[in-house]
Amino acid sequence: MKHICTALFCFFITIGALAQQFKLSGYITDDAGKPVPFASVYIRNTTKGTSANVDGYYSFTIPAGTSTIVYKAIGYKPVEKALNLSGNHTENTVLKEESYSLAGVTIRSDGRDPAYRIIRQAIRRRLEHKTEVKSYTADVYIKGAQKLVGAPKKFFGRDIQKTLDLDTNRKGIIYLSESTSKLAFERPNKIHEEMISSKVAGQNNAFSFNKASDLMVNFYENVVMENILSARGFVSPIAEDAMLYYRYKLLGTTTENGATVNKIQIIPRREHDPVFRGVVYIHDETYHLLSADVYLTKSTGINLLDTLNISQQFLQSGKTYMPSSINLQFSGDVLGFQFQGYYIGVYSNYDIDPELPKGYFNGELLRVTKSVNKKDSSFWNMARPIPLTAEERADYRRKDSIAAYRNSDRYLDSVERAGNKFNALKFVVAGHTISNRRKESTLRFDPLYKSIFYNTVEGVTLRHGVTYTKQLEDWRYLTLRPELRYGFSNETLTGSLTATYHYKPEKRASLSVSAGTGIYDLNNFGSMSLFGNSINSLFFETNFSKFYKKAFANVSTTRELFNGFQATLMADFSENYNLVNTTRFKIKDLKGETFTSNNPFTPDSETPLFPTYNAFNLSATLSYTIGQTYITRPEGKFYQPARYPVIDLHYRKAVKGILDSEVEYDLLALEVSQNRIRTGMFGYSSFVVGVGKFLNRNTIYYPEFKHFRGNNSLLGQPDLRKFLFLDFYLYSTDQQYAELHYEHNFSGMLSNKMPFLRKLKLEEFIGAGYLTQPVKRNYTEFYFGLQRLILRVAYGFAYDGNKKVDHGFRLSYGF
Template sequence: MNHTIRFIASLLLLHVSFFTYAGRISGTVTDDKGAVLPFASILIKNSTHGTTANNEGKYFLQLAPGTYTIVCQYVGYERKEKEITIGSEDVVLNFQLSRQQLSLAEVVVRPGGEDPAYEIIRNAIKKRPFYLKQLDTFQCEVYIKGQMQLRDYPNKFMGQKIDFEDGDTSKKKMMYLSESVMKYSSQNDKIKVEVLSTKVSGQRDGFGFSLPQFVTFYKNNVDLGPNLNPRGFISPIADNALNFYKYKFEGSFIEDGREVNRIKVIPKRKYEPLFSGYINITDNDWRIHSVELEITKESQMQFLDTLRINQLYVPFDTNVWVIKTQVVYPAIKVFGFDLYGNFVNIYSKFDVHPEFQKKFFDNTVLKYEEGSNKKDSLYWDTIRPVPLQTEELRDYHKKDSLEKLREDPRYLDSIDRIRNKPSVPGILFVGQTISRQKNRSTLTIFPLAQSVSFNTVEGWVINARVTYTKRLDSTGFSRSVSISPLIRYGFSNGHLNAYLTASYDVGKKRPSSFSIGGGKNVYQFNNSNPIDPLFNSFSSLIWMHNYMKIYEAWSGRIDYSKGIADGLTARIGFQYQDRMPLENTTDQSWKAWDTRSYTPNYPTDLMSENFTRHQASMLSLSVSWRPGSRYIEFPDRRFEISSKYPTFTASVTMGIKGLFGSDVDYGKWRIGVNDDLNLKLAGTFKYNISAGGFYRAKEVQVPDYKHFNGNQITMVTNYFNGFLLLPYYKFSNTATLYGEAHIEHHFNGFLTNKIPLFRKLNWQLVGSMNTFYINDHSSYIEAGVGLENVFRILRADFVWGFEYGQKAYTGFRLGINLLAPPRGN
């Protein structure tokens, strides 16, 4: 039945197409030597209607009967026009473009005189704000096609054989291919993208790269994404561009009666976030005609090696120009992988005076319409404005066939067997994942680096954890359940502990989560776990510094969180602990120290002896609010991506006397605000500020104190929520009021790009300040200066600590991004 419906639909579509389009023109765009000109623009003269050639220079355009002037343009080449009459027959119309012939006849540059390019650039800078605001409100349709290809890759990576599971052993292969068509709406600084159709090669239910980025050089700072450089890049016509660029007038050419100036853009200094290449500016009105610009590693670009951007603007009317095509060419070589690609954006159906309904611009920035990824090949053949390349056609066919094969349960089982093979790096450092695609489940086994440790109470410890996760829906990610058992055994004290946690996550637009856990486990006195067990092991065994203080408890907890509005989440939790003290059972160390011995297993700054066994029932309520949260919305789920406002938090925790025999009786509160501020060229400023205290403190045990997340070892795992030099428990308290602040400024290359060695290695300066204040009793502040992005993963800080009334002390701290664990609650 389905085949019959599809056949009838195809006939109807062909019938409609016959009466809509009477003729089709197609052809190839090359230069005068026969070389292909990829992504050339083909337009109907005096309109923005047209198409774009593919990477092989091939194009097609369907038109109603009539006579047209077809214009072919390619940045850096002379525009060519051809008149053609369309009837009922298909027409082949090839274009051969020559390099732009530039005129320098009227230009005279005297020795020591200024290049004419500077006057042109000054005029363009003056007009920049006008053109930036001229199209602050518009609507258009955008077609995006993106692909990434491999040129080479290693046979093995981290000890694992590279297998792309496609049966192809060649080094050159298409890694990613997608297409999307969307409606793009803009009003002032607000945007909304509605994806009408999207597809990903080899992923029938996939969603393609569908957030078109209007790279506008009319902005002072050109944002190409935080992964390339959070500082952004300076436009060649920015207000301060003359401080960063040199310019050279290459000549001018006449196009459709307009004179266009071609300017070579040259960075004045290396290792600045600058472009190089060419920008073409029209004479007299000083607007951008087109650009051919590039950024490289020397431009302080991270992740990629090179990124080329080609843009072409066309007149919409006598006063307004709009972007017609934008092609971005990324390339990267990393860990032996050599990738390159292109992302072509084609803009059409512009409306420069759209009328938007009230509340059209909401918190959803990108929305995939229902069924947008379900369009068949017949639809794409009629809607696609750029012909597919031969290798793209081959990739769609090959991966569609592979996807059908992969639906076979026997194939899924064979792929699972390959993927689930244990590896040495997985077992030791990153963990091992065992997947079962048929039932949409995974089993994650934690690595030995997180499972084996040493402390003075348990001796050598095995802390084995696994997590089983199962998706309960077949197509989306809106329902899942996970179960995580833990088995812990201390070889010195002989204690066996076991704990089980289960959680259920559900919800599309506003997700909620319910979790329950119970058993017997080991806890740090500061339940936020400021001390990493691995680092504590080395600190103890090498230097006999047993900073981690622990106790044992039978416990159970229930937690529920719910998104109740955009950016607003509420949480409620209950926890019961039957706390039992633990004592040291071993003095083992790798080095004998005459002047050192292990300290007792309790915070000696707070206690002269260990606590007695007691029970604690605790209820906590909290809310977090991030106003202005923006979302990407899929048909089956929604994700928060950003906000220009900070996150506000508030919480109350109560120790309930008598409930299940509870011995504690207290109440404490906390409010906080945190944010990351991108200051573009000046770097990124981060802050986390909070205040709180106890409003009732009748019966408070040490684990319930307000603890500051200190640090007394060289390695740091918690920068933004902790201190770098502070003793772990020295300032724990039950004060009625405290204030705490953590501030960092990441210069992201600012300043260090002036230092020869640092700028070449892309090491970046970071400054930090951490402080607290407790009533009138005590205060502490520490300041640090360091380098990050050292070998891409390291951060090194030198820190000064200042305690009120005490002599200042200093320390060196080292952080490894890959080792930073999630923090506890």
């Protein structure tokens, strides 16, 4: 018995030793002693590993006992070392540059480079390699660092060194963040990620915005990185039509783990095509991509950046190869701010074809819980696979100590007092905010410049509002907004109060109550901005916008019923009054121009458009986004751009008799829309289709009609649902209607080929609009134009049936 007990004791001791984890660390350098940044280090025949930092230093935990460690970096010969660990161990490694030989390579009689044969095989097997792994899970570590390497002394009067906490040369890290997560993937495009830990330098209560799916650059796709740095994206070196965009050159071959690896240079056929430069490494038998070291420049059409380097390494998992690390390094110069940085993702502990519970992929791309930013330094010392550099360690220490001071009551009180101090210029431009952090509330006064405007109904008008926000537990909050409006010509004062309670952020749920009086546009979509109407009225003697007054009270609620399905209910009572012009003042009197009446149907006389009437309306809207994806964070649920159509069903019923309501009708409307439908190198398309019908219209007045987004002016704001030449008011309807809007943006596909336009990075677009209803049958618009960021210019034509009724330019601005 004694011997048995002794044997069992020794057995458990051995098992315990094997279960222990020890830290393996060291420096990876080249022959000259220079660090090899971001080299991969992993245990052979596993997907457990890490990556060195920018200084070539690595550190990760491995089980006790003997393990074969592989050291690998693009352009270097891999090194394998058998290590027997019984404690923490330092292992420095020297990597020698890989020598790629062309010996034994057959050059064809036509002089065609052998690289083309290899690339053709890689293209032929692209779909096979893209789909050979149906699903997987992996541990992901992400680190992002951004630094300024040059900046102006001041920006809009603010000292940059103090504002961004830089050194005396206006250099330093401005953002440093790390995160770990568990990533799950299933074909064709299902993703679910659970963030485990999050750390942001100087922001102990913040949550990192790192997302593993943002780092997924898959060169087996035809086009990669669409709608990220370019609307079109960039052609993969092994895309189906890659031969039209690239030339290839075999730089040599080498042998790795018994397999021949081809090093192939990728060369753009045309300087300004959306393509990569650099080298790719391809297996000579299976034609898997083994690694890539490529880059983009400004000539490819990337926005905001000057260069982007992408270094991706793969490791073998069974019969396939999975990404082990990806490193994105970038640099740029915007408004004198010179910046550079990197994001690196390390993938480890792959489980190919895992057993995941039913319903695991439910549209949630990323879940961030409250506890992820509460991990202490001991956790990070064990979980961080890429050691921090000396600069990054110093940045954490300094910013965390500063954050501790800035979170002290004394500092926060002083900042609050300074921020609450009234500044006249700031009030005019940005408004004024009074904060009370102890009560977790803010009081924000609207900017003055937005509060003063002019129209011919009210004259010079002052409209000002204050928004009070009270933060509650669990990211709930309450807002109260009183607003007053006074017209100096019609001497009318109106005011309202709106209260909104956001009570369940994960369900996008809120309850709102509003009451008061106000002046509103006759078109409930609005005709043009108050500022735009003021300029047109004062300087061009053209009063586009028409108004009416109403006293109202309403209550509404909205809530997500299930993912992508939002329901909104509203009950609204209003007493509506016709208005007339009370002033004809203008700064400039233009010959041939004169103000029109406030009735768009009788521009030469002030005739009432409708009598004073009461209306009680009930409305319900159901909105469903097919395949809606979202991110869940402690502060709420955030929908991501939809890849599939959005369906909106709306029903509005006017009930006669309730609160002396005089209107009675039923409106049913359906709309289907989708933005940014990707078409690869051809850009993207967007569309809206809407139909509706008044099921009955026993009693209905103009403000209750179905209105459309028209445009009578040269300048406006972009909106896919807006017609370029349709009158703001004349073609609203109380019967049936159908409208269609379509636009395609070529994202520079054409202008990029014109040298004199290329540097402007313009995007060309074409579009069309269609409307039919009993008064305006088969109205059609066609247009084309150019845009850049927030500005666009279009030229179009409008037709009633086959008859051209309008044409001209339209300018728009805004996001």
